[in-house]
Amino acid sequence: MRTRNAVIMVGSALALLLSQAVFAEEGFFSWLGSFSREKEIAPVTDATYNKECGSCHFPFQPGLLPEASWRKLLDAKALSDHFGDNAELDDQTRQKILDVLVADSADKSYRKRSRKIMKSLGEGDAPLRITEIPYIKAKHSEIPENLVKGNPKVKGLSFCNKCHQKAADGVYDDDTVRIPGKS
Amino acid sequence: MPISVRSILGGTAFAMSLPFLASAAHAADDQPTYDLKSAYENSIVIAQAEAAAAVGKQGGTAEMETPFEESAFTANKIHKYLGIGSLGLVGLALLAPKEDGNSLHHNLAIGAATLGVGAVATGLTFHYKDLNFKRLTDPDTVHALLGTLAAACFLAAVSEAPESGHPALGIAGTVFMLTAVKVTW
Numbered sequence: 250m251r252t253r254n255a256v257i258m259v260g261s262a263l264a265l266l267l268s269q270a271v272f273a274e275e276g277f278f279s280w281l282g283s284f285s286r287e288k289e290i291a292p293v294t295d296a297t298y299n300k301e302c303g304s305c306h307f308p309f310q311p312g313l314l315p316e317a318s319w320r321k322l323l324d325a326k327a328l329s330d331h332f333g334d335n336a337e338l339d340d341q342t343r344q345k346i347l348d349v350l351v352a353d354s355a356d357k358s359y360r361k362r363s364r365k366i367m368k369s370l371g372e373g374d375a376p377l378r379i380t381e382i383p384y385i386k387a388k389h390s391e392i393p394e395n396l397v398k399g400n401p402k403v404k405g406l407s408f409c410n411k412c413h414q415k416a417a418d419g420v421y422d423d424d425t426v427r428i429p430g431k432s
Numbered sequence: 433m434p435i436s437v438r439s440i441l442g443g444t445a446f447a448m449s450l451p452f453l454a455s456a457a458h459a460a461d462d463q464p465t466y467d468l469k470s471a472y473e474n475s476i477v478i479a480q481a482e483a484a485a486a487v488g489k490q491g492g493t494a495e496m497e498t499p500f501e502e503s504a505f506t507a508n509k510i511h512k513y514l515g516i517g518s519l520g521l522v523g524l525a526l527l528a529p530k531e532d533g534n535s536l537h538h539n540l541a542i543g544a545a546t547l548g549v550g551a552v553a554t555g556l557t558f559h560y561k562d563l564n565f566k567r568l569t570d571p572d573t574v575h576a577l578l579g580t581l582a583a584a585c586f587l588a589a590v591s592e593a594p595e596s597g598h599p600a601l602g603i604a605g606t607v608f609m610l611t612a613v614k615v616t617w
Contacts, residue, residue, distance in 0.1 A: 257604040260581065286617055361571045361616055368567055387561075414500040424506045 288361045290419035295349040301342060305334070307410050309379060310419050311353035312363035317375035319350040362421060380406045392428075402429035511554040515579065515613055518547035522586065522606050532594050541593065541602065545586035548609065552576075552583045571615055578612035581605075 290312040293299065299308050311319065321327060323343060328336045338346070355363040369384035376382055380389075389397075389406055397403050403411045410416040415425040503509075525540035555576060562572040585605030592598040 257585075257600050261604055261607045288616060364571055368564070368570055415502075422508065424502055424508050425500070427500055 287359065289421060290362050291353050291358055291360055292417070292419040293349070293353070295346075297342060298346050298349050301338060301346060305336070307408060307416065309409070311350040312355050312358040312360055312419070313366065313379045313385075314350075314354060314382075315356040315367065315370065315375060316351050316354040317373070318377060319347065319354055321375055322377060323347040323350065360419075378407070379409075396428050400429065507554065507558040511551055511558060514547045514551035514554060515609065518544045518551055518583075518586070519606070519609050519613065521547060522602065522609070525602070526606070538590075538593065541586070541590050545583070545590045548579075548583035548586045548605070552580050555579060575612050575616040578608045578615065582608035582612055 290310045293308055293310050302308050314322075322331075323346060325337070325340070325343065328338060328343065351357075355366045358364070366382055366384050369382060369387070370376070379385055385406075398405055409421070412426050412428045413421050414427055415421075521540050521544035525537050525544055528537040528540055529535070530537050559572065559576075563576055564570040564573050567573065568577075582605045585601045585608060589598045589601035589605060592601065
């Protein structure tokens with residue numbers, strides 16, 4: 250009986266330690282005491298970011314890429330050729346947007362999906378495309394091409410909100426997926 | 433076979449069938465045939481069915497512009513309800529008077545174990561692709577390990593009751609299940 254109780258105690262301690270390792274950055278006790286749901290990606294509410302970036306494409310949440318990626322993307326020179334388009338911004342706006350993105354980047358977030366993104370990347374990896382992240386690639390690997398690239402209502406994986414109906418809220422779970430039909 | 437084990441097995445089989453029943457219920461609502469899969473996989477099935485329908489129509493379109501409504505009963509949600517339900521029942525079992533025999537405490541504990549095993553079974557069935565055993569600090573993997581440990585503790589507690597060691601197993605199971613839920617909350 251004593252042995253079994255000892256095993257239970259050690260097991261419980263290990264369970265708590267393991268969960269602490271999962272959320273090490275946030276602080277174990279603040280995490281344990283928090284009742285807010287932090288499963289998905291932190292939504293982005295900054296008006297400047299939504300206006301400047303969201304006017305051309307879906308405003309991807311900062312928690313979808315690590316800080317190093319955002320720094321590369323928001324580099325003044327890089328913005329002049331932003332995936333084939335000129336997306337130059339004045340220095341003040343660019344710095345403001347960079348600050349927003351860096352503050353909630355995937356490597357700083359304890360949200361589950363951001364953590365999954367970071368765990369799938371190698372040390373120092375800084376992909377420029379969200380669709381290059383191994384976790385994102387794996388999650389979409391079984392979707393037939395004709396439903397994404399070959400689907401005029403979707404066009405590509407970078408149009409997150411076409412299928413993820415709550416993408417704007419940072420919710421990317423399976424329950425909120427609806428792939429538009431192909432006409 | 434003891435009655436508690438039979439109850440747990442029966443209850444788990446029922447819990448496992450819930451996602452499939454939910455999927456079948458959706459199939460009645462939608463024209464494209466649903467397979468017994470998650471909402472995400474069903475979405476792929478629907479889109480494929482619509483694409484096929486569009487090809488069949490000359491110059492026509494297969495529009496699906498109805499507002500999106502999230503279903504309350506998906507495989508993911510049933511897994512969640514089972515896990516939280518097991519925690520609720522174990523909480524009630526802890527509060528119920530501890531009497532020998534077929535008591536409220538005993539029945540609530542059997543219910544908690546059943547829902548716990550059901551939660552593990554549905555989780556492993558519908559989320560096995562999210563697990564990563566190469567990285568044990570992966571939140572989903574930790575969630576699965578703790579949930580499985582919790583269900584095992586609940587089962588052991590029910591099978592050992594009313595011996596004096598069973599409360600420790602029940603409490604350990606509660607700690608594991610609480611932590612499992614919290615890790616992916």
